[in-house]
Amino acid sequence: MAEKSSTMARLDEASDFLGLEPWLKRKFHGFKSVWECDIEAPMDDGSLQSFKACRAWHRSPFPGSPYKGGMRYHPDVTVEKMKDHAVEMSLKSWLMGLEFGGAKGGIAIDPSRHSQEELKRVTEALTEEMLERNLIGPRLDVPAPDVGTNPTTMNWFHNKYAQRARTHNYGPFEAVVTGKPTGIGYGGIPGRVEATGWGLVQVFKKFLKLKNLQKKDFKRIGVMGFGNVGYHVARILAEEDFTIVATSDVHGGVYNKSGIPLEKFQGKKDTREIKDCERITNDELLVLPDIDIFIPAALENVITKENAWQIKAKGIIEGANGPTTCEADLILESRGVFVIPDILANAGGVTVSFFEWARNMGKIDHRVPMGELTSDQVLTALSKVMWRETNNVFEAQKKYKVSMRFAAYLLALENVAPLFRTKHTAISV
């Protein structure tokens, strides 16, 4: 039998803790659907290249709402990994009170080895394949940017979808993806690009306040990953007078004992462009002796039972999805290193995606800011949601005397267990 992933192991543990019915626990292991396909697209030299694409849809208690989750372009994309991330997306939406099912997918491709024209054609091929199978749509499944994808990718996706779907009137077409560019005709919402990083910083500051901890004791930060999440986390924290001691990307990292000044990394796309810093490896960043907080914001399973003993930071805030294995969790807990879990810490992205989708759909929801907006207005609305959920997780942690991650899982399950029961059994409500 395949080994249980960390997410599934935690989900089982949380289900047992709450005494959920065996059928419900089994349901959480199941998927609505899992799709795999060979995408073919012409390359710039005229050759036809094929790529493995996949998407997984977990179980959802919301029959009238779409699935939601990132579309990843990375050579390591596999169905098994995407299934696990789809479950994380469910838990995140359930915790945040967003009526979405969890999904995740992507293409096994290295975007850095392709031109923009090639990536556009690959994205259009993916959109066509998914639409042909009736897998995407504003009420079916709404992808968003993830590793290796961005607002430009979402714009290609939206354009191709609208072009093909309008004869069937499957609109409103712009609601087929979130994380789109802003401006007339694009359908995006200001603030979505920085939403995940902004949300993480709000959770961190609220956490310090609730725990009565002093900012000065948690100022020195190391961020692994310098993409959408990592870059904005580092930028916002630097703007708020935290010290970014190190950051990294796929090429390795940069370290400056007295902090990397904001102007040295602002606007940069690659850590190799950041000057006057010592070069370090990602492994060295993970165990730096002089950081208070480590923020993984790249890929999954980077904090393991092998390196969890060596981590010197006092706390970890998970910008990436699934960066810590459950064996590492136990080691960190035994050493008193706190972990602010992914399903809370990086939920700012899906929350603002929910705002974007609801606005595109014309759906009224008290959390969603309407009308013409600035990114400040969107991020203010996001902060309210993030503070409220951080508070809820904090209260649950006190009530159940468990780790922050376990408290977040318990809350997520408590939110949806009654819905699954009424959906699948003849309970009167």
Ligand code: NAD
């Ligand atoms: P991105 O593609 O914009 O950036 C990824 C970064 O990670 C890049 O700097 C890349 O160089 C770096 N990287 C890749 N492989 C690496 C490796 N082996 N070691 C170190 N660094 C490496 O992706 P992103 O959108 O910032 O996503 C990062 C993480 O955050 C993912 O786990 C994603 O699922 C999660 N996340 C993203 C969002 C979002 O809104 N984009 C929301 C929630 C969670």
